Amino acid sequence: MSKLAADDVFKLSPVMPVVVIDDAAQAEPLARVLLASGIRTIEVTLRTDAALDAIREIVKTAPEMIVGAGTVLNLTDLEAAIEAGARYALSPGATPKLMKAARNAKIPFIPGVATSSEIMRGLDLGYTHFKFFPAEQMGGVAALKAQHGPLPNAKFCPTGGISADKAPSYLALPNVLCVGGSWIAPADKIKAQDWAAIESAAKQAAAMR
Numbered sequence: 001m002s003k004l005a006a007d008d009v010f011k012l013s014p015v016m017p018v019v020v021i022d023d024a025a026q027a028e029p030l031a032r033v034l035l036a037s038g039i040r041t042i043e044v045t046l047r048t049d050a051a052l053d054a055i056r057e058i059v060k061t062a063p064e065m066i067v068g069a070g071t072v073l074n075l076t077d078l079e080a081a082i083e084a085g086a087r088y089a090l091s092p093g094a095t096p097k098l099m100k101a102a103r104n105a106k107i108p109f110i111p112g113v114a115t116s117s118e119i120m121r122g123l124d125l126g127y128t129h130f131k132f133f134p135a136e137q138m139g140g141v142a143a144l145k146a147q148h149g150p151l152p153n154a155k156f157c158p159t160g161g162i163s164a165d166k167a168p169s170y171l172a173l174p175n176v177l178c179v180g181g182s183w184i185a186p187a188d189k190i191k192a193q194d195w196a197a198i199e200s201a202a203k204q205a206a207a208m209r
């Protein structure tokens, strides 16, 4: 399978659903309902014991879904994500060690940043695409607007505290290619298998931009 670029990842969908999956059996129906709603990608956070199995399950049962791994905190997580079949990896932050090593990885790695210095460290190492985390708490739309002046080459997927009503103002910014969030498929709705609620939020998200 050809390697995606970070730019390709950011252009898959205006909204990247960030999910916490407790039971890998929920992965296939979740991927199916997102695909049917027009969402082609999903970020499975490596926060649960079931996460890697959930990624494997999606790769096997819903191959049209482009699955990424979130909460990739170190090289061990990155290797595990690649082994499970993730097509990209994201982190809430990034250590210099992880950013340096991940440049040669088989999948694109998207570091998390919250300040100008963190963005500049990433740019120095050749990264241009970043997760802005936690977006709302770190200044939201106004902060990203301010970063665009001095750092126009940095592109962002803001994530953290974003909801359906807040997403459009992020997506209108020139340095934002997509937004991430758990509001499309929150953990309680996945657990309850409330696919109808997830479908309705996903359809609304797919139509944004």
Ligand SMILES: O=C(O)C(=O)C[C@H](O)[C@H](O)COP(=O)(O)O
Pocket: 018, 045, 070, 071, 072, 090, 091, 092, 112, 133, 159, 160, 161, 162, 180, 181, 182, 183
């Ligand atoms: O686990 C990670 O890799 C993260 O970076 C954290 C998630 O992106 C946020 O937890 C998004 O969640 P909401 O704020 O509920 O939309």
